[in-house]
Amino acid sequence: QVQVGESGGGLVQAGGSLRLSCTVSGLTFDVYYMAWFRQAPGKDREGLSCITASVPTTYYPDSVKGRFAIARDNAKKKLYLQMNSLKPEGTAMYYCAASVACGSGPPPSVTSHAGTYWGQGTQVTVSS
Numbered sequence: 001q002v003q004v005g006e007s008g009g010g011l012v013q014a015g016g017s018l019r020l021s022c023t024v025s026g027l028t029f030d031v032y033y034m035a036w037f038r039q040a041p042g043k044d045r046e047g048l049s050c051i052t053a054s055v056p057t058t059y060y061p062d063s064v065k066g067r068f069a070i071a072r073d074n075a076k077k078k079l080y081l082q083m084n085s086l087k088p089e090g091t092a093m094y095y096c097a098a099s100v101a102c103g104s105g106p107p108p109s110v111t112s113h114a115g116t117y118w119g120q121g122t123q124v125t126v127s128s
Helices: none
Strands: 003-007 010-013 018-025 034-039 046-051 068-073 078-083 092-098 101-103 109-111 122-127
Touching: 003 092, 018 034, 018 092, 018 122, 034 068, 034 078, 046 068, 046 078, 046 101, 046 109
Parallel strands: 010 122
Antiparallel strands: 003 018, 018 078, 034 046, 034 092, 068 078, 092 122, 101 109
């Protein structure tokens, strides 16, 4: 059984930083493309970052490029998202996803599909 679990969310002031972590079990982590998404109330889910498998390549949409950084530790089966210069519009539930498609674009993209594995999410609240 595949399990995906996020941690590291919380309340932060605008301009601050947070580091999210994701732990995956039940699948061969190092062959899967991984990603982070977020969804704010009443809004569509937004792909934030994507990282490929064997020779990791990363992709970011313009909305977070330069502020967010995705990384993976295949030995620990963990995925990370370092978020800097957070903005109030970044308040959302943040999700880790396994088995996604990363697109170089332009523009860069991250896409889920029917076979994507999702975590329960971790709440990030950015106060102004």
